Amino acid sequence: MAEQTSQTAQPVDEARYEEIVQRLTKVVDRLEGGGLSLEESIAAFEEGIRLARAGAQKLEEAERKVEVLLADDRTAPFNPEEPPRGR
Numbered sequence: 001m002a003e004q005t006s007q008t009a010q011p012v013d014e015a016r017y018e019e020i021v022q023r024l025t026k027v028v029d030r031l032e033g034g035g036l037s038l039e040e041s042i043a044a045f046e047e048g049i050r051l052a053r054a055g056a057q058k059l060e061e062a063e064r065k066v067e068v069l070l071a072d073d074r075t076a077p078f079n080p081e082e083p084p085r086g087r
Helices: 002-008 017-033 038-069
Strands: none
Touching (some): 017 038
16 A cells, blocks of 8 residues: 555655655554554555655755855844845
8 A cells, every 4th residue: 555655656855845744644644543564554654754854855955045045144133124135
């Protein structure tokens, strides 16, 4: 069952963060629901670990992008009412 889902779904490294979270939620629900054999539980757990790592990587990438975008204004606190600098 877990193998079918993995084969039909988009590869984890190409998936959007929101899709990864949805897929991870389904894995957790299956594991918490019980009724899985030991082999199915291990396969689901492995899939969950892959998804969790992929989600963490996506978040780290987004954080790095934000840091690059804000590099010029690191010393200035964020003020949403202040007009952007350099314009």
